[in-house]
Amino acid sequence: MTIGVRRRMGVEERRQQLIGVALELFSQRSPDEVSIDEIASAAGISRPLVYHYFPGKLSLYEAALKRASEDLAERFVEPQEGPLGVRLLRVMRRFFDFVDDHGPGFSALMRGGPAVGSSRTNALVDSVRQAAYVQVLAHLGVQDPPARLELVVRSWISLVESTALIWLDGRRIPRQELEAQLVNDFVALTAVSAARDDEMGALLRRVLREEPADGPFADLAARLGSLAS
């Protein structure tokens, strides 16, 4: 323990610290509303020193978004064992944890706009979508997806995004309900496609065969059956 000795950070360590501080601020308010002065103050350094590491707010925002994107993409990684419904539910929980932690920044980014929309930020958002897509295909055990499966998986990922955005706007529905709902939505969208396409039908039957009789999918099928009759 040394007292009164202020440790000097190396360049990369300081950059990483600034990215962490900026991500925290950009998560809690729209990036429009966060100033370099505030970031400097939160990091305990001077404004010119911030500019020494990052040429401007946009480059710091992009670095923070890159870190958040990598974090989010990792949340879709899940051991490939056990029923699909349970795996997807764990992924949805981690996704909503992320959305909960980064609410205002997530909304500002996904709703777009001049401060947050650039070709680089769009590329980062797309990289997360692509990572999620690859993970879902891996869980389905499919390497070369037919067009209808690609459509279902990609459009479900967009449904996950929009559901999270609507949830953030007032949080009027418990997130646990939405996590389970999105897992069931995945099966429902697959089933609609499977109703008209044999390849999708075979995939759906394979997925459902591995589901436990007391699992969420069986429960949904029973409830839908009683609604339909």
Add this chain to the structure above:
Amino acid sequence: MTIGVRRRMGVEERRQQLIGVALELFSQRSPDEVSIDEIASAAGISRPLVYHYFPGKLSLYEAALKRASEDLAERFVEPQEGPLGVRLLRVMRRFFDFVDDHGPGFSALMRGGPAVGSSRTNALVDSVRQAAYVQVLAHLGVQDPPARLELVVRSWISLVESTALIWLDGRRIPRQELEAQLVNDFVALTAVSAARDDEMGALLRRVLREEPADGPFADLAARLGSLAS
């Protein structure tokens, strides 16, 4: 019939003509790639004259987008009679006609980016989403939607958008199939929500009661029933 007399257009008429010419060009290629010179040439006037009516490309783009937004919003208007499935299918057909006509411009806009993303363009996109939302609620006969219904309708609208964008990327699935699929997706998403919520259950039963026994929803329910068993 007068020959050799070139009729002069009034200011508003000329503006409307320019908007039409620009919309055609912005629909067929990404707005990034369309120049004022090209618009001037397609309209048969000089470049300085274009600037006389519109201060720059962005303002002309926004005017074209406004016209396209109004056109698109109108396509969601549909007489409130007959089964819901048939109404929604007609709306989906008109929506895909629009997407077909404006493909590259629609993709560029919805995928965002510096040339097309501004707070005004975002507001126009949101106004179309809102118009679609209001129309769907009117077809459901609901004035003051509970949170779960709002979520299902808004997230379905986002599913419609993402399905159209994925379709445009290669057109590997016939659009007629996707139009019918999206109508069934609406019922499927409602059903997933209804499986856990009595209010949504009552709404779903009311909708299904009005559907014909040989209609698309009954067909879907039968196919899902056989898949589930």
